[in-house]
Amino acid sequence: MVVEVRGGVEVMEGNQPRVEVNVLLLGAHSVGKSALTVRFLTRRFIGEYGDIESVYSRVDRIDAQDVCFNVWDSPYTQDDGKSLSLPDKQLQWADGIVLVYSICDRRSFHVVRQQLQLIRRSRKPSSVPVVVVGNKLDLHCHRSVSSEEGRLLALSQHCGFYEVSAAETYEDVLLVFQRLVHLIRESRALRKSSAGVRRIVRSVSAVFGKKRGE
Ligand SMILES: Nc1nc2c(ncn2[C@@H]2O[C@H](COP(=O)(O)OP(=O)(O)OP(=O)(O)O)[C@@H](O)[C@H]2O)c(=O)[nH]1
Numbered sequence: 292m293v294v295e296v297r298g299g300v301e302v303m304e305g306n307q308p309r310v311e312v313n314v315l316l317l318g319a320h321s322v323g324k325s326a327l328t329v330r331f332l333t334r335r336f337i338g339e340y341g342d343i344e345s346v347y348s349r350v351d352r353i354d355a356q357d358v359c360f361n362v363w364d365s366p367y368t369q370d371d372g373k374s375l376s377l378p379d380k381q382l383q384w385a386d387g388i389v390l391v392y393s394i395c396d397r398r399s400f401h402v403v404r405q406q407l408q409l410i411r412r413s414r415k416p417s418s419v420p421v422v423v424v425g426n427k428l429d430l431h432c433h434r435s436v437s438s439e440e441g442r443l444l445a446l447s448q449h450c451g452f453y454e455v456s457a458a459e460t461y462e463d464v465l466l467v468f469q470r471l472v473h474l475i476r477e478s479r480a481l482r483k484s485s486a487g488v489r490r491i492v493r494s495v496s497a498v499f500g501k502k503r504g505e
Pocket of ligand 1: 457
C-alpha cells in the first residue's frame with residue numbers, strides 16, 4: 292500500500308510509516324544555497340551551479356523512520372534595490388526553512404535577518420521551524436560575521452543555528468537538515484497537543500454552559 296500525502300504528514304508505505312517534509316532554502320545571492328542542496332542530495336560539491344529553480348527529493352532514514360525531503364532551491368532575485376519580499380506560495384509550501392548567509396558577507400547576514408522578520412510576520416503560523424546557516428566556514432580567514440552574531444539572531448527567533456562549509460563537509464550539512472526535521476516534529480507535536488487542549492476546553496465549556504442554562 293502506498294499512500295501519498297504531502298506537507299510533512301506521516302504516511303504509510305507498505306508497513307513502514309514515512310514522513311514527507313518540504314524544505315525551502317532562502318538567502319542572498321551566492322551564499323551557497325545550491326551548493327548546500329547539492330551537497331545534501333549527492334554528498335558532492337561541484338563548484339558551479341546554474342540558476343535553475345527546482346524542487347529536489349531525497350529519502351533519508353532519521354531516528355528509525357524514512358523521511359522524504361522535498362528541497363526547494365531558488366536563486367535570489369532581489370538585488371534590484373526594491374524592498375525585500377518573499378513569495379507567499381513558497382512560504383505556504385514549506386514545512387521548514389533553511390536560511391543561509393555567508394560568514395564572509397555581512398550584507399547576506401542582513402538579508403537573512405530581514406527574511407526572518409518577513410517569515411515571522413507571514414500568514415503561516417509564526418512557529419514555522421527555521422534553521423539559520425552561516426556557510427563558507429572554510430573561508431573563516433575572511434569572516435565578517437561572528438559566530439556569536441549568528442547564534443544570537445537564531446536564539447532570539449527560536450531557530451536552530453549551524454556554521455558549515457558546503458565546500459568541505461557533508462556531515463555538517465546533513466546535521467542542518469536533520470535538525471530541521473526534529474524542529475518540524477516538535478512543532479507538529481505542539482500543534483497536535485494544543486488542538487487537543489482546545490477540544491477539551493470546548494467540551495468542558497459545552498457541559499458547564501448547558502448546566503448553567505438548565
Ligand atoms: N569557499 C566556498 N565556496 C562556496 C561554498 N558554498 C558555495 N560556494 C561557492 O559560492 C558560489 C555560489 O554558490 P551557489 O550555491 O550558486 O549560491 P546560491 O546561494 O545558490 O546563489 P543564487 O542561486 O545566485 O542565489 C559558487 O561559486 C560556489 O562554488 C563554501 O562552503 N565554501
